Amino acid sequence: MKKDHIALTVIYQGIPKETLRVVSEKETSKEAWECIKMMYQGAKRVNDARVQTLREELDGLWMKSTESVDNFAMKVNSIVSMIRGLGDKMEDSYGVRKILKATLNKFLQIVASIEQFGDLETMTVEEVFGRLRAYKERLRGNDDDININAEHVLLTKSQWRAKEQKDGGEGSSNNGGQGNKNQKFDNAKVRCYKCKDYGHYQWECEELKK
Template sequence: MKVFMKAQGVWGAIEEDPKTVVDENKVQIALAAIYQGVPKEVLLPTAEKETAKEAWEAIKMMFVGAERVKEANVQTLKGEFESLTMKETYNIDDFCMKLSGIATNIWVLGEVMEESSIVRKILRAVPDKFLQIASNIEQFGDMKAMTVEELVDRLKAHEESESAERQQLLLASQNQRTRGAYFRDKSRIRCYNCNTLGHYASECSKSRREREKRQEVNIVVVEDDEPAIL
């Protein structure tokens, strides 16, 4: 109603100075705007007023309770907005959407919330894995010009970079453990081929021919103990 009356150039009928004479035509246009804007249950007591200013004040008095409820709801939403934090398991998109939803509800109730306030809140609420990038953005970024969408893109890029780095470290660790399995301590390993410590039989440097020669020598020694056989 206020916007309509300002557009019609009759808002002065509401903010009139008692000592100023207001054009009656403007008063009637302002009253018409009020009648068209209020619900039916409010129309009858409003219609009894003779001037637009009186009708406007009557509406304000009737809705003072609703204004108090609205203010209470705004304060509740602001408390929820400030206390919301992002856990390590949260998705950055889902968290920012929830935060923006609260900000939208505050705006619907008539409270103005700048986008820069949402940006700063996100930077304060992110978990430890985002602390470095959040600190850099706060120090070197244009906080007044930055949008929520731009901030989310930068946080997601950082998150993806961190994830790729963790994958590389994990792969390197697995490779190191695999290589370590081949270079483990063999000082107590006994080779059943040469009967010495320090390696497995599969790694033994003795050739198969040498093992066969040793077996032949053992046979000859045994046969020398039995006369007449040779």
């Protein structure tokens, strides 16, 4: 009886106040211990269910087309932190593989490089997001160059077409488009690019003015 009282005292000292209110009604250390086991087994089931729900949420997470790398990283890190906070030992390799699978197609080149040359077992989630950010910055620079070049090409083609129409359009094929300066050009042979009618150029078209 004395040892049982000592054991019961030790149990009381090692449990939270909320649990103590329930356990204090038990008369022996065995009853108190069985009660605690039942309470924490139920809590463990709830904990395991929560971990499973978070893992499913992580598996169903995909990067949106308008989403930044930093925003996606925040979502992944938040879920991983909650899972680990519940006592689940989630390996970094699990999160790394999920990230590589859930990123957008524009990151396909860097993802393939990481999968081929990187060690996914030792790589961290932060390292993967760091590489994605660096690749995104390079893409942004390339996109700017492409836009500038495309705008330049488009402008050049517009100027070339206007010059071609000014020099005689579809009706000025004589002498390789050079024409005779002393020869009066017949506008009836000119076809408008806008309304497809003959007799005027595109910049003279009433439809274009409207």
